[in-house]
Amino acid sequence: MKLRRLQVEQLRQFRQPFVMDNLQPGLNLIHGPNESGKSTLVRAIRAAFFERYRTSSVDDLRPWGDSAAAPTITLDFEAQQKSWHLVKSFLQRKRCDLQIDSDSYSEDEAEEKLAELLGFQFSAKGVSKPEHWGVPGLLWVEQGTGQNIEQAVEHAGDHLKSALNSLVGEVASTGGDELIEQVKARWGELFTPTGKPRGDYQKLEKERQEHQQEIDLLQGRVQKYQEQVDRLGKLAQDYERTEKERPWEEAERQLEQAKERYRQVEKLEQEQAREKETLDHLQRNQQLLRQNREQLENLNKKLKARKTELDKARRELEQAEARSPSISSAVKEAKAAYETATKQVDQARLQQARARLEQDIRRLEQQNQTLTQNLETAKKHQQALDQAREQARQNQIDAQAVKVLKNTEQQLNEATIRSQTIATRLTWQLEPGAKPALDGEPLEGQGEKQLLEESSLVIPGVGTLGITPGGEDLASTRRKLSTLEQSLAEQMKTLTVDSTQQAEQRLTAYEAAERALQQSRELLKSVAPVGTEQLQAEQKETDAQLQTAKTELQNSPQPGQQAPVTDAASAEAARTKAEARLAEAEAEDRKHQTELLTRHQTRDNAQAEWQQLQDEVHNPEHQKQLQKLSTELADIEQKQGRLEASLQARDQEIKEARPAILRQDIERYQRSISNLRQTQEERQRELRDIQIRLEAWGAEGLEEQLNEKRAELEQCNRRYQELHRRAQALDLLLTLLTDKRQALTRRLQAPLQKHLDHYLSLLFPQATLEVDEQLRPGTFTRGTELGQIAELSFGAREQMGLISRLAYADLLQEAGRPTLVILDDTLVHTDTDRLEDMKRILFDAANRHQILLFTCHPEKWSDLGVVPRDIQAMKEQGSANLV
Amino acid sequence: MPKFLHTADWQMGRAFSRFETEDGAALVEARFEAIEKLAQLANEYQCDAVLVAGDVFDAQTVSDRTIRRVFNATRAFTGPWVILPGNHDAALAESVWTRAERLGAVPDNVHLALEPGVISLVTQGLAVLCAPLTQRNTYGDLTEIFNTTETPEGLARVGLAHGSVQGLLPEEIDSTNPILGNRAETARLDYLALGDWHGTKQIDSRTWYSGTPEPERFRNNGAGFALIVNLPEPGAAPEVTPVETARYxxxxxxxxxxxxxxxxxxxxxxxxxxxxxxxxxxxxxxxxxxxxxxxxxxxxxxxxxxxxxxxxxxxxxxxxxxxxxxxxxxxxxxxxxxxxxxxxxxxxxxxxxxxxxxxxxxxxxxxxxxxxx
Incomplete structure (x- = not known):
């Protein structure tokens, strides 16, 4: 579709006719400032197509204040290889005329033709709204709506799809989607959204299991019941048989027989026991008799032994008595030796005491002498000390002061020498007679004087000569000299000496006295360290001790004539030895006395015992007894032989009867009887128990219940199978429908995707934009970015919107539909770089479609390769033409 | 001459698991009605007795209610019923029969053949030789004793047994509890009434399986009948008439x-x-x-x-x-x-x-x- 010419009249600000002519088949850039009428022209094109000529709801087209206006739009365009001329007037003159080549249409018929051509609908009432705009709504972009593409696509949906169908040659199923929804709803009755069974389908599955469990339980019980019935049958049979046979009665008979045999054996055993007892009695008796005989025979032997014992005791006693004298003499000797030793000890001790006293006296005398000498020496030293102290006191002088004095004298001497060197020397050699006087002092002969002060020499007859000594130091030297002289005199006075020599002599004398004092003190200390008084006391003490010792010695007794050979210690040792020997001798004596007594006793006892036995053995009764015993013993032995033979015979008899086995037999028979009876009783009891149990179970009608349960399970199964089949069928159907529909959608999307990719590669290389099922641009990816169009920035959305629209235009054109792209001030949010890309895209699209681009920024589009058309200029041109 | 009704395999207490609860209950109910219908037929055909050849109960431990209802359903026919324990309801030491007796549910006119032997119905002219199962399964032929069992003079010898006739029935049938094919002949029986096979089946002129009176499986052929057996005179072949009893x-x-x-x-x-x-x-x-x-x-x-x-x-x-x-x-x-x-x-x-x-x-x-x- 190519728009050739547009004319408007009595429409908003275009009160006068306005013509836009020579519109190009490709890009047309129309510009003008705000309010110049760009949007009005767009509105006029829309109104020419979309608004019904007879509507009254287009007041916005009326020029302001002009109630008599009839807004008129005239369009010339080419479409479907035909030339179309449309004139539409509104409000005051409602008309629509359409001429297609040579055919003319008017009013509604004309409008139908337009709608069919462009693919839109008319509003049933009032102003046309976006939902009626269809394809033009998609391709004609109003100011500021470029980015909103979803709705526009939706409104153009059917037209787009029919265009796609004609392209792809596919027929989308009529109402197929609705069918899918129905199938899904039925599927949803059986499955949860995640595909798990639900509702009855799920419940039946569970019920099946429950039924199966109940059946298993019942089956188990039926089986148990049948087992019990079988058991009952067998038991009853056994019971009857046993009751008839009575096997325990036979056992009872056998028991009786065994008992009888056992009783006989018992009798034998009793007899045997009795005889054994008799035998035992005999044997015991025999033993006693033998013992008696032996005892009697033993007495003679005993008598001999006792005689031997008696002899031995006598001998021993005699030996002991023979030893007695020697032992007594030994004791006596030991006693004498001990007394001698004791005396010697006393003598030695006395001698020892006297020797010590003598020694003490010698020592004390020597000590006394030493102390007396020391005392005298000390007195001498004390005198020397007192003398030296007196000497020191007389010559006492301060050594330091003497030193200062000597120093002062030295300085004076030095000062005197110096004054002589600097003093004015006055020498004279007078002629006799001449009597000059110096300072009143007459001079004579030859002499010399040193002058330190101003002096006057009077020479009689000549007059007076004044002499003034020169030199600077003279005055001070003279002063110092006098000071020193004064000081020397004072010091000597203090020390009470007349000269320095005297002072030094005194100092020497003092120091000598001090030394003598020191020496005397040391000497005194050496003889009397704590003073002479102490020394005297010690001397007195020693003297007293000496006197005491002498007295003691005189008083002590004189030792015997013979001098002791040994000292006290060896005397003591000799005595101890003698004492021990004495004790030994005495012990020996005591032991001997004891032995003597014991042997006496032993001999007496042996004598008595021998005598007693001697009497007994020689008694006649004893012989008689021996004889009687022998007779009795012979009798017993005979009896014993008889008994033993009888016992052996009976023992054999008992052994052959086997009493142990007989006892076991009895026990065996008793147990058998009790077992047999018990078994039968138990059988009876079990019979009764099973009977009762079976009666109870039978009343439940187990197998009938089982049959019923099985029927329920089968019904449940049947219902489940039905649902399961339906579920599988629905599942299959839904899967197939969904798959097929998706395959179709993909086929339909392909052409649109192709066009979209074409533009997108110009704008964002490496980016993809996928078309969704509703043919809307959907998922956008660029590098790692992934998202929906709606998540992009406003500018990007606007650009995506535009390239999508161009892609739809391509698609429509390919399907042979008319396309006209109108862009009203679009891409205002696009930056310069992106705008460059968009220009390339627009230029490319203009090769296939007519594009009307309205803008108030012509400078932005100057490089679009087309001549911009200025509305303002066209208006003026129009007015000029009119004029 | 004696005339009796031969039936077997009632399998009372069985649940029908493959059906919806409501349907299962109806099928169970139909089996009780079948017993009532048998009693009614016995009256209708002026039978002297009803012989039931085993498996009256499907299991030993059915509910007391089921036991009572089974015997209640026989009430319409007041003549003697001879009921034989089968493999499902064998006469074990403790069994559904001992329980029934303890419950006092067994009417006087119902004879339970809990032990091998002869039940003589003198008035009716019948000596019923019974071979009850006293274990769940046996591998010996329990009817063998019929050969040597004597019956009172003048009474018809009728055998009552439960098991599979050897060599005649398909292999999948229990091979336990075997019964000799020509037992009627070897034991000089006027008629041998058998149970265990759920469809009506004739073995020879004197030996029949009556089948179950009300079908309970899809597989059985000829289920849903009872047999009216007429013994015209001693030694003569019995007249056997299958009568339909099935509801479903x-x-x-x-x-x-x-x-x-x-x-x-x-x-x-x-x-x-x-x-x-x-x-x-x-x-x-x-x-x-x-x-x-x-x-x-x-x-x-x-x-x-x-x-x-x-x-x-x-x-x-x-x-x-x-x-x-x-x-x-x-x-x-x-x-x-x-x-x-x-x-x-x-x-x-x-x-x-x-x-x-x-x-x-x-x-x-x-x-x-x-x-x-």
């Missing part, structure tokens, strides 16, 4: 639908069946969508008419014709899905594909109807 007829059909007329034929046959029928259908082959619709309608009608009808269509493929598909107006990918499902019916998962196709066709049809409204 059981039909099991296996059909393959190839062409459209097959379906019509089937539906006509179904139409011809009497109302008290129990029907089990299994269909194979293929059917068009129109045919399927017709079939579903017919089954719906049959469900209301018959006691029970079950139809297994899992082996039946749906083969929509081009017209079918055109009628469904399934265009675009839905059309593809239909085609896909059609071919998938050949696969392993044919059943799901068939069902899916049916569901889809149903939905499309509904939509068409909505659209036309």
């Amino acid at each position: 007829q059981w039909h099991q059909w296996r059909e393959t639908l190839a062409v459209e007329s097959d379906l019509d034929q089937l539906l006509n046959r179904l139409q011809a069946l009497p109302e008290p029928s129990v029907v089990d259908l299994r269909l194979e082959g293929s059917v068009t969508l129109a045919g399927e619709e017709k079939l579903v309608d017919a089954l719906s009608v049959a469900e209301a008419r018959f006691r029970s009808i079950q139809c297994d269509r899992s082996g039946l493929q749906l083969e929509p014709t081009d017209d079918d598909i055109a009628a469904l107006k399934a265009d675009g990918y839905v059309g593809e899905v239909i085609e896909h499902l059609r071919t998938r019916q050949q696969d392993d998962n044919a059943e799901a594909a068939r069902d899916a196709l049916a569901i889809l066709a149903g939905l499309l049809k509904d939509r068409k109807q909505e659209a036309s409204e």
